[in-house]
Amino acid sequence: MNVQYDQEIDALYLRFSDQVPEGVIEMAEGVNLDTTAEGKITGIEILQASEKLNVDTILSYVLELDQDVFNKKVA
Numbered sequence: 300m301n302v303q304y305d306q307e308i309d310a311l312y313l314r315f316s317d318q319v320p321e322g323v324i325e326m327a328e329g330v331n332l333d334t335t336a337e338g339k340i341t342g343i344e345i346l347q348a349s350e351k352l353n354v355d356t357i358l359s360y361v362l363e364l365d366q367d368v369f370n371k372k373v374a
Contacts, residue, residue, distance in 0.1 A: 304354055311348035311357065316341040324373065338372035 301314040320333035320341045329346035348354050 302357065304348065304357065306354075309347055309349050309354075311345040311352075311354065313343045313345075314341070315343075332373065334373060339370060340373060 303312045303314070316339070318335050318339070318341050321336045322334045324332040324334060326332055329351070331344045332340050333342040333344065334340055345351055
């Protein structure tokens with residue numbers, strides 16, 4: 300997983316895969332899932348990130364994620 304934060308536009312991007320996304324699903328205002336044509340999640344974009352989470356500490360977290368979650372097809 301790769302985490303990128305752009306302070307200038309206050310956007311956080313979590314990249315889960317090197318696959319090229321072919322679609323976007325808006326989960327909530329300013330929270331978007333990038334997906335493949337098969338519906339697999341490749342990344343999450345969070346706009347106005349500093350209003351939604353503590354961006355000062357987001358890069359210091361270690362996450363252990365179930366990889367099967369990212370291989371499931373989303374609706």
